[in-house]
Amino acid sequence: MTRVRRVWYEMPVMASAAVATERWSILSADRVRRGASQGAMLLGVLAALWALWEGFKWFGEAVDLKIGVFVVDDRTLPHLHSIVARLFEPTAVGDRLLTVLLEAALFTAKEAAVGFAMGAAIGFLIAIVLVHSGLLQRGLLPYIVASQTIPILAVAPMVVVWLGGRGLPGWFSVAVIAAYLTFFPVAINTLRGLQSADPRALELMQSYAASRWAILWKLRVPASLPYLFAAFKISATASIVGAIIGELPAGIQDGLGGAILNFNQYYASSPDDLWATNLIAALLGISFFLLIVLAERLIVRRAPEHVA
Amino acid sequence: MSRRVSVVSLRGLSKEFSRGGVVALQNIDLEIAPGEFVSLIGPSGCGKSTLLRVIGDLVEPTGGEVVVNGKSARQARLDRDYGIVFQDAVLYDWRTVAKNIALPLEMGGWNRGRRRARVGEMIELVELGGFEGHHPWQLSGGMQQRVSIARALSFDPSLLLMDEPFGALDEMTRERLNMELLRIWERARSTIVFVTHSISEAVFLSTRVVVMSARPGQITGVVEVDLPQPRNAETRGEPRFFELVTEVRERLRAGGLDTAGEGGEEELIAAEEGL
Numbered sequence: 001m002t003r004v005r006r007v008w009y010e011m012p013v014m015a016s017a018a019v020a021t022e023r024w025s026i027l028s029a030d031r032v033r034r035g036a037s038q039g040a041m042l043l044g045v046l047a048a049l050w051a052l053w054e055g056f057k058w059f060g061e062a063v064d065l066k067i068g069v070f071v072v073d074d075r076t077l078p079h080l081h082s083i084v085a086r087l088f089e090p091t092a093v094g095d096r097l098l099t100v101l102l103e104a105a106l107f108t109a110k111e112a113a114v115g116f117a118m119g120a121a122i123g124f125l126i127a128i129v130l131v132h133s134g135l136l137q138r139g140l141l142p143y144i145v146a147s148q149t150i151p152i153l154a155v156a157p158m159v160v161v162w163l164g165g166r167g168l169p170g171w172f173s174v175a176v177i178a179a180y181l182t183f184f185p186v187a188i189n190t191l192r193g194l195q196s197a198d199p200r201a202l203e204l205m206q207s208y209a210a211s212r213w214a215i216l217w218k219l220r221v222p223a224s225l226p227y228l229f230a231a232f233k234i235s236a237t238a239s240i241v242g243a244i245i246g247e248l249p250a251g252i253q254d255g256l257g258g259a260i261l262n263f264n265q266y267y268a269s270s271p272d273d274l275w276a277t278n279l280i281a282a283l284l285g286i287s288f289f290l291l292i293v294l295a296e297r298l299i300v301r302r303a304p305e306h307v308a
Numbered sequence: 309m310s311r312r313v314s315v316v317s318l319r320g321l322s323k324e325f326s327r328g329g330v331v332a333l334q335n336i337d338l339e340i341a342p343g344e345f346v347s348l349i350g351p352s353g354c355g356k357s358t359l360l361r362v363i364g365d366l367v368e369p370t371g372g373e374v375v376v377n378g379k380s381a382r383q384a385r386l387d388r389d390y391g392i393v394f395q396d397a398v399l400y401d402w403r404t405v406a407k408n409i410a411l412p413l414e415m416g417g418w419n420r421g422r423r424r425a426r427v428g429e430m431i432e433l434v435e436l437g438g439f440e441g442h443h444p445w446q447l448s449g450g451m452q453q454r455v456s457i458a459r460a461l462s463f464d465p466s467l468l469l470m471d472e473p474f475g476a477l478d479e480m481t482r483e484r485l486n487m488e489l490l491r492i493w494e495r496a497r498s499t500i501v502f503v504t505h506s507i508s509e510a511v512f513l514s515t516r517v518v519v520m521s522a523r524p525g526q527i528t529g530v531v532e533v534d535l536p537q538p539r540n541a542e543t544r545g546e547p548r549f550f551e552l553v554t555e556v557r558e559r560l561r562a563g564g565l566d567t568a569g570e571g572g573e574e575e576l577i578a579a580e581e582g583l
Contacts, residue, residue: 208415
C-alpha cells in the first residue's frame, strides 16, 4: 500500500523538479539569446535614427527645403558625426567639451539624485498614510493631483527665492524642484500598489493576529514593489528634467541646465555645442533609468508576469 | 458532549448581509469536538464559506453565539487558534516556499532557530523536500496548495479551517491530496472544518458531514460517517461508502428542492457529477 502511494506521489514531484531545472537552463540560454537580440535591436535602432537624421538633412539640403523659417543646413541640423566629434574638441576654457559636459552632468545628477530620494521618500510616506485612511485619501488626493497641474517653471523661481533666503545652497533648491516632480508618480503608484494585496492574503494576516505594522511591511509593501518601481522609472527621468529646468531660475552655472543656457546663446556660431549637450543630457536620463531597472531586477521577486 | 470540550460551539447563529438583506445563515447550531473532521457541503450560496469565515472571525455574525475553545471567536483569532486554507494557495510571490511557511511563525514571534526547525518539519510533513528555495510560481497548483497547508499547520493551530482547498485542482491531484490531508490530520491530531462541493470528497475525508441548503443558509442534516480509520484507496470502493454518499446526496436533494433556486439546483447537479 505504502509503496503504491510513494510511486503515485514521487513521480509527479520528480517530473516537476526536472521540468523546473530544465526550465531554468532554458531560461539562461534564452537570456543569452534575448540579450544578443536586444543588442542587435539597439544597434539597429541607432542605425535607423542615424539614417533618418542624415537622410532628412541630405534631402532638405538637396531640394532646398523650407518649413516656415526653418531651413535645413549645418546650423539647424548639424551632421551627427560633427556633433560627436565636437565632444572631443577643446572648449574656450581649454578642457575637452566632453570633460566639461560630464562634469556638468555629474553636478546635475547629484541634484536629481537628492531630489529623487527626497521625492520618493515623501511620495512613499504619503501613500502609506493614505492607504490607512479613506477619509484622508478622499480629502487630500485632489490637492496632490492639483499640485502637479502647476507648471514647474512657475514654481521653480519661488522655491529658489525661499530656500536661497534661508541660506541653503542653490543646488539644494534644484533638488527640491526635482523632488516636486518625483513625489507624485511615486505617491499615486505606491498607493495603488499597497491596495493591490490579495484580500485573502489580508484575511490570512488577520488570522495570524498580525499587527497593522506587520501587515504593512510583510504584505502591503512587498505587494506594492512592482508598482513602486514602475513609478521610479517615470520619476527617474522626471527628476533629471526637473533638475535641468530648476537650474535655469536658480542661476546655477555648474550643471547641464547652465550649459544649455550658455550654449543656447552661441547657437548661431557653434550649434554642435548645444546638440552635444542634449546628447549628454539624454544619456544621463537613460543611465538613471537603467539604474532603476537594475535595482528592480535585484529587489523584486515576483512571478515573471507580475513584473512591470 | 459537554460544551467545555467542544472546539467549536455555534448557537442560534445567523448572518444577514446589510446590502440587499440577504440571509446568508439562519439559526445554525453546531458542536464540533476535538479531533473531528467536519465537512460542510451544500449548493452555492448556502453560506458554507460564510459559516467558515464566521467561525474564523473574518466575518461577524448578526445574531447568535460563536465559542471556540471556550473563548469568543475574536479572542481565539488573537490567540492564533486558527489555521486557514483557501481554494487558492494565496502564497506570497516574493517569498520562497520555506519563507511562506515561516510567515505565521514570524507573526507569532518565533526566533530564527525555532522557525528553521519548524519549517523543516513542515516541509517533511507535506513532502516538499528540495523545494524550500523555490518561489511559488515555480510550483504546480497541487504543490502550492501543499505549501499553503504546511503554512496553516506550522504554528500548531487547534482548528484548521479549509475553504474548498482542492476545488481548483484536477481530479487526480485532488485524490492524492485527500490522502495527504488524512495522513496529516492523523499525525497533527488537529480539528478540521472543511468546506467542499464534492459529496465523495466529504464522505471520504470526514467523521461527520454537515449538509446545508440555500436561501436562507441553514443546516438540513448531519450524516455521521462511520467508515473505519485510517482510510485508504480501498475505502472509496466499499459498499458503506456508497451508502453514505447516497445518504448525503438525498439530504442535499431534499434541502435543495425545497429551498434552492435554479442556480442552487445546477450547483447540486454539478456536485453530484463531481462524484
